[in-house]
Amino acid sequence: MIEVRDLHKSFGQLKVLKGINCHIKPKEVVCVIGPSGSGKSTFLRCINQLEQVDSGQIFIDGQELTNPQTDINKIRQQLGMVFQLFNLFPHRTTLQNITMAPVRIKGMNKKTAEDLGMELLRKVGLVEKAAVFPAQLSGGQKQRVAIARALAMQPKAMLFDEPTSSLDPEMVGEVLAVMKELALEGMTMVVVTHEMGFAREVADRVLFMDEGLIIEEGLPSQIFDNPQNARTQSFLSKVL
Amino acid sequence: MFVTAINIITGFSIYEYLTGIRGYVILTSHLGYLLKGALLTLKITALSVAFGMILGLFFGLFKMSGSRLMRFFAAIYIDFFRGTPLFVQILLMYFGVLPLIMDKPAPFQAAVITCSLNSGAYIAEIVRAGIQAVDKGQMEAARSLGMTHVQAMWMVILPQAYKIVIPPLINEFIMLLKDTSLVSTIAAEELTHRGRLVYSTYYEAVWIWGGVAMIYLVMTKVLSVLGDFAERRLATE
Numbered sequence: 001m002i003e004v005r006d007l008h009k010s011f012g013q014l015k016v017l018k019g020i021n022c023h024i025k026p027k028e029v030v031c032v033i034g035p036s037g038s039g040k041s042t043f044l045r046c047i048n049q050l051e052q053v054d055s056g057q058i059f060i061d062g063q064e065l066t067n068p069q070t071d072i073n074k075i076r077q078q079l080g081m082v083f084q085l086f087n088l089f090p091h092r093t094t095l096q097n098i099t100m101a102p103v104r105i106k107g108m109n110k111k112t113a114e115d116l117g118m119e120l121l122r123k124v125g126l127v128e129k130a131a132v133f134p135a136q137l138s139g140g141q142k143q144r145v146a147i148a149r150a151l152a153m154q155p156k157a158m159l160f161d162e163p164t165s166s167l168d169p170e171m172v173g174e175v176l177a178v179m180k181e182l183a184l185e186g187m188t189m190v191v192v193t194h195e196m197g198f199a200r201e202v203a204d205r206v207l208f209m210d211e212g213l214i215i216e217e218g219l220p221s222q223i224f225d226n227p228q229n230a231r232t233q234s235f236l237s238k239v240l
Numbered sequence: 241m242f243v244t245a246i247n248i249i250t251g252f253s254i255y256e257y258l259t260g261i262r263g264y265v266i267l268t269s270h271l272g273y274l275l276k277g278a279l280l281t282l283k284i285t286a287l288s289v290a291f292g293m294i295l296g297l298f299f300g301l302f303k304m305s306g307s308r309l310m311r312f313f314a315a316i317y318i319d320f321f322r323g324t325p326l327f328v329q330i331l332l333m334y335f336g337v338l339p340l341i342m343d344k345p346a347p348f349q350a351a352v353i354t355c356s357l358n359s360g361a362y363i364a365e366i367v368r369a370g371i372q373a374v375d376k377g378q379m380e381a382a383r384s385l386g387m388t389h390v391q392a393m394w395m396v397i398l399p400q401a402y403k404i405v406i407p408p409l410i411n412e413f414i415m416l417l418k419d420t421s422l423v424s425t426i427a428a429e430e431l432t433h434r435g436r437l438v439y440s441t442y443y444e445a446v447w448i449w450g451g452v453a454m455i456y457l458v459m460t461k462v463l464s465v466l467g468d469f470a471e472r473r474l475a476t477e
Contacts, residue, residue: 077386089378089396089400091403101387
């Protein structure tokens with residue numbers, strides 16, 4: 001589904017990714033953990049080309065994203081992205097946030113899009129907030145709308161960039177619950193997170209990144225209960 | 241004898257001179273004439289604002305474009321029109337540039353073209369600042385949904401930027417309205433030009449120029465009130 005080969009990325013002198021290789025299978029839920037500055041978010045942002053890579057290849061369903069001939073906008077429609085800071089469109093209502101892309105980009109009929117939007121709002125438990133502007137939502141509600149917005153494009157995979165890191169503690173649960181439900185429905189997901197509990201419970205595979213490399217990967221039970229690498233052990237001893 | 245002479249020539253008595261009654265009568269009797277000039281001032285301003293916004297939008301976007309050529313082009317335009325006096329630009333346009341491309345340009349045409357180009361340069365910078373003030377995450381979110389750069393600009397960034405740019409834009413409109421007084425030099429019959437004509441006939445400086453100033457003040461005040469209104473309406477959304 002998503003294949004990454006020897007990915008390198010620098011910001012100026014700073015080498016952030018130093019050769020990432022990774023294959024994410026359909027319906028797989030992969031959590032990426034690691035200390036801050038390890039390149040997790042950059043890795044995720046490279047997958048839908050919000051960051052241009054320096055070298056290496058990325059394939060989505062066999063289509064090479066990193067090929068300049070590929071229409072990146074078409075591919076991005078198949079990859080939903082959820083941001084740490086939600087990035088909802090503040091000048092549009094909740095429902096309009098969700099329907100904008102399907103209507104304007106996919107050319108979906110407005111009524112169909114609104115039905116879909118309401119359906120998605122029901123799914124994230126926010127039907128009653130359809131006509132409200134994002135400024136009137138709590139952080140957790142914003143993030144749930146952001147998830148619904150990404151789902152409205154009916155993507156093949158979802159990318160989550162620290163979706164709960166800027167939430168008040170009591171709102172983390174509601175967002176994770178939505179994500180968990182999504183995982184159970186069989187959505188392919190790549191989640192950069194600091195929520196070790198979520199990773200342990202929901203992930204099919206956990207990647208531990210440090211200094212621009214995937215240091216260790218495996219089943220959650222392996223990584224959390226029996227980490228092999230010294231750096232993984234030291235990181236987990238600090239966060240668990 | 242001197243007094244009688246003035247009396248006979250102008251139809252006003254020395255008493256009327258001293259009390260300001262003459263100035264008052266002249267101002268009020270020429271008010272319609274001046275207001276017609278003010279109408280032309282408004283016309284020049286409105287057209288220049290409209291064209292200036294279009295120019296400003298495009299050059300503001302060019303200034304941030306990925307293409308070096310576009311950025312260079314926009315920088316030259318903005319540098320020239322911000323870096324030289326509007327007064328000189330008007331003279332250059334009316335006496336220098338327009339005669340090259342058209343037969344007998346009208347002062348009105350020269351006025352609108354120059355003021356549009358001038359305000360376009362300032363508005364370009366306002367537009368650029370407004371767009372850059374929109375959170376970077378907005379563009380990323382829009383692009384991540386599959387929008388092209390242009391679609392994201394149009395549907396997501398610009399609708400947010402325009403709220404930010406309203407106060408500086410109103411400021412620019414007010415400046416422009418006042419600066420149209422400079423086109424009186426090429427005999428466009430706007431408010432200042434007409435004021436000068438009335439003044440040079442009667443020499444009632446305080447009354448005539450004071451009256452002209454008041455008319456400008458009313459126009460700029462109306463603009464700023466409209467601006468406040470627009471800002472408040474958008475803020476409640």
